Amino acid sequence: MALDFEKPLEEIESRIAELRRLNEKSDADFDTEIAALEKKLRSTSKRVYSRIGSWETVQIARHAERPLLRDYIAGLCSEFLELHGDRCFGDDQGIIGGFATLRQHRVMIIGHQKGKTVEEKIKANFGMASPDGYRKAMRLMNLAAKYKLPIVSFIDTPGAYPGLEAEARGQAEAIARNLTEMSKLPVPVIVVVTGEGGSGGAIGIGVGNVVLMLSNAVYSVISPEGCAAILWRDKEKAPEAAAALKITAEDLTKLGIVDEIIPEPTGGAHRNAEGTIETVGDTIVKHLRRLKRMSARRLIDQRYDKYSKIGRFKKK
Amino acid sequence: MAWFRKSGRKRVETADSDLWTICPSCSAHIYKQEWEDGLKVCPKCNYHARIGCTERRDLIIDKGTWREYAAHVTTSDPLDFSDAKGPYKEKAAAAKAKTGLKESVLTGDGKIGGIPVSMAIMDFRFLGGSLSGGCGEKITLTAEHAGRHRWPFIIFSASGGARMHEGIVSLMQMAKTCAAIARLNDLGVPFISVLTDPTTGGVSASYAMMGDINIAEPRALIGFAGRRVIEQTIKQKLPDDFQTAEYLLEHGFVDHIVSRKDMKEFLHRVLQYGKRR
Ligand SMILES: [Zn+2]
Numbered sequence: 245m246a247l248d249f250e251k252p253l254e255e256i257e258s259r260i261a262e263l264r265r266l267n268e269k270s271d272a273d274f275d276t277e278i279a280a281l282e283k284k285l286r287s288t289s290k291r292v293y294s295r296i297g298s299w300e301t302v303q304i305a306r307h308a309e310r311p312l313l314r315d316y317i318a319g320l321c322s323e324f325l326e327l328h329g330d331r332c333f334g335d336d337q338g339i340i341g342g343f344a345t346l347r348q349h350r351v352m353i354i355g356h357q358k359g360k361t362v363e364e365k366i367k368a369n370f371g372m373a374s375p376d377g378y379r380k381a382m383r384l385m386n387l388a389a390k391y392k393l394p395i396v397s398f399i400d401t402p403g404a405y406p407g408l409e410a411e412a413r414g415q416a417e418a419i420a421r422n423l424t425e426m427s428k429l430p431v432p433v434i435v436v437v438t439g440e441g442g443s444g445g446a447i448g449i450g451v452g453n454v455v456l457m458l459s460n461a462v463y464s465v466i467s468p469e470g471c472a473a474i475l476w477r478d479k480e481k482a483p484e485a486a487a488a489l490k491i492t493a494e495d496l497t498k499l500g501i502v503d504e505i506i507p508e509p510t511g512g513a514h515r516n517a518e519g520t521i522e523t524v525g526d527t528i529v530k531h532l533r534r535l536k537r538m539s540a541r542r543l544i545d546q547r548y549d550k551y552s553k554i555g556r557f558k559k560k
Numbered sequence: 561m562a563w564f565r566k567s568g569r570k571r572v573e574t575a576d577s578d579l580w581t582i583c584p585s586c587s588a589h590i591y592k593q594e595w596e597d598g599l600k601v602c603p604k605c606n607y608h609a610r611i612g613c614t615e616r617r618d619l620i621i622d623k624g625t626w627r628e629y630a631a632h633v634t635t636s637d638p639l640d641f642s643d644a645k646g647p648y649k650e651k652a653a654a655a656k657a658k659t660g661l662k663e664s665v666l667t668g669d670g671k672i673g674g675i676p677v678s679m680a681i682m683d684f685r686f687l688g689g690s691l692s693g694g695c696g697e698k699i700t701l702t703a704e705h706a707g708r709h710r711w712p713f714i715i716f717s718a719s720g721g722a723r724m725h726e727g728i729v730s731l732m733q734m735a736k737t738c739a740a741i742a743r744l745n746d747l748g749v750p751f752i753s754v755l756t757d758p759t760t761g762g763v764s765a766s767y768a769m770m771g772d773i774n775i776a777e778p779r780a781l782i783g784f785a786g787r788r789v790i791e792q793t794i795k796q797k798l799p800d801d802f803q804t805a806e807y808l809l810e811h812g813f814v815d816h817i818v819s820r821k822d823m824k825e826f827l828h829r830v831l832q833y834g835k836r837r
Contacts, residue, residue: 404765404784404785405793406784406785406786406789406790406793407785407790407793407794408790408794408796408798408802410784410785411783411784411785411790411802411803412811413811414769414811414812414813415765415784415785416764416765416768416769416782416783416784416813417765417769417813419734419765419766419784420734420738420764420765420766420767420768420769420770421769421770423734423735423738423739423765423766424738424739424741424742424745424770425742426735427735427738427739427742428742428746443722443731443762444731444734444761444762444765444784447731447732447734447735448765450735451735451739463728464727464728464731465722465724465726465727465728465730465731465762466722466724471724474724475643475644475645475724476643476644477644478644481644485643488639488641488642488643489639489641489724489727489728490639490727490728491727491728495728496728499638499639499728499729501728501729501732547739548739548743551732551735551736551739552700552736552739552740554693554729554732554733554736555636555638555692555693555694555696555697555726555729555730555732555733555736556697557632557633557634557636557693557694557697558636559632
């Protein structure tokens with residue numbers, strides 16, 4: 245499943261694979277041809293990826309084979325003890341969470357779940373959480389505070405679910421309460437934007453001491469399509485909107501919102517999921533070690549300062 | 561979180577505009593003097609029309625007690641944003657010229673029936689009352705100011721949500737303002753939220769829902785996602801009263817619906833219970 249701009253790469257890759265197969269089967273020697281194609285692949289991929297803009301990054305962030313929360317948990321945690329329910333209404337699957345042992349560190353993991361198979365996607369509502377999901381997440385974060393466990397929050401959502409039931413049960417209130425209560429958590433909160441950071445649905449579990457972001461993840465106040473439909477009156481202008489909105493990890497670092505970019509392999513996390521997951525683990529652990537040494541008071545103050553600095557007015 | 565999505569209500573058309581006003585909600589023709597005397601509340605359908613922040617202030621704050629706070633804060637352009645219609649800077653300048661305001665919220669302190677309070681009043685005329693870096697900064701600074709003085713803090717919301725032109729910076733204001741509210745909670749300082757037409761998107765999903773007490777004006781539009789987005793998503797028609805103040809009251813998200821003419825007295829009654837003891 246190659247993205248449009250990846251097609252030239254896919255062609256070369258399939259030829260290399262074909263020659264390798266022939267190499268094994270027959271006496272013929274295709275080593276020179278393979279080496280030439282590999283060289284071409286490197287230069288083409290350099291050319292393709294040096295030209296990718298914000299809109300192509302959006303495609304990578306939404307890639308069907310991009311690692312999802314369950315992959316990170318499976319790759320990084322020796323144990324994941326999932327916990328269920330918001331104690332009010334239900335057990336939303338758009339956000340999941342539980343106790344986890346992440347590389348020897350006992351933590352609380354919460355995050356958006358998108359699902360891989362069609363069935364999983366429907367169950368998880370494509371990662372669009374309802375108020376029940378945000379309330380479950382807050383319940384687990386408060387439990388983490390009680391047990392003095394650091395919190396690791398994985399962000400990957402198109403946005404909070406826009407539905408009748410979601411409104412009736414207080415989507416706005418659920419997100420607002422999380423923002424308010426997360427600001428006072430006495431434990432380290434590490435936020436990792438792994439894919440799509442979709443507006444209020446993302447920040448609703450995204451108030452952290454540190455915000456990490458994968459190099460091809462995006463984080464935005466509105467989807468490029470939504471913004472294009474409104475400000476350009478044309479959904480087709482999504483690429484323009486994506487660029488104007490400044491939604492890449494690099495943009496957000498410059499704006500002082502993201503603290504560290506986690507590099508992905510050329511082409512995106514899906515091209516080497518295992519390696520990406522390891523790098524994410526290394527980066528989380530590095531910050532865990534640092535934040536675990538801070539007192540509750542200091543953690544709360546540092547978090548407050550981080551957000552109060554964003555949009556601080558400076559006289560010109 | 562589109563701040564300018566119209567709520568489906570018609571603009572006031574002005575035939576004989578000197579003498580008549582047409583209700584934006586029910587289109588009834590109302591004699592202008594009656595409209596003004598009634599604080600821009602429709603005598604036919606009780607729709608509480610949008611009013612400016614200074615008008616609102618004058619209805620609530622004791623005469624001669626208002627002092628503006630954080631007045632130096634104005635718009636910035638963190639993304640260097642342009643869209644099909646041109647640069648955001650120009651759009652912001654036009655909004656300033658049109659309204660005489662520097663941001664979408666007026667902040668300050670004053671007295672309500674002799675009780676000192678801090679207050680933030682959003683103004684829909686300024687880019688749809690959108691939550692921007694400047695707006696979030698003013699609300700946060702004023703909440704901190706209220707905290708230092710232990711004055712109750714009141715926010716009148718009127719907003720379509722986050723200001724897209726400031727992108728992620730405007731989204732982050734949701735977290736920033738809520739953190740400031742959390743500090744007031746720690747200090748035991750009352751925070752009262754008044755939701756007026758409209759309070760949607762990122763504003764509904766941050767401070768506007770976090771009042772110790774949430775009050776709404778009659779028939780105000782209040783909700784997270786836009787009506788059209790929801791209809792497209794669930795492919796069914798929504799009830800007529802969906803996302804109205806009355807719907808929110810019924811579902812447990814506001815404490816009271818209070819008419820404009822009774823708002824000051826109501827706030828005063830509430831403030832008696834939040835007095836420092
Ligand atoms: Zn009317």
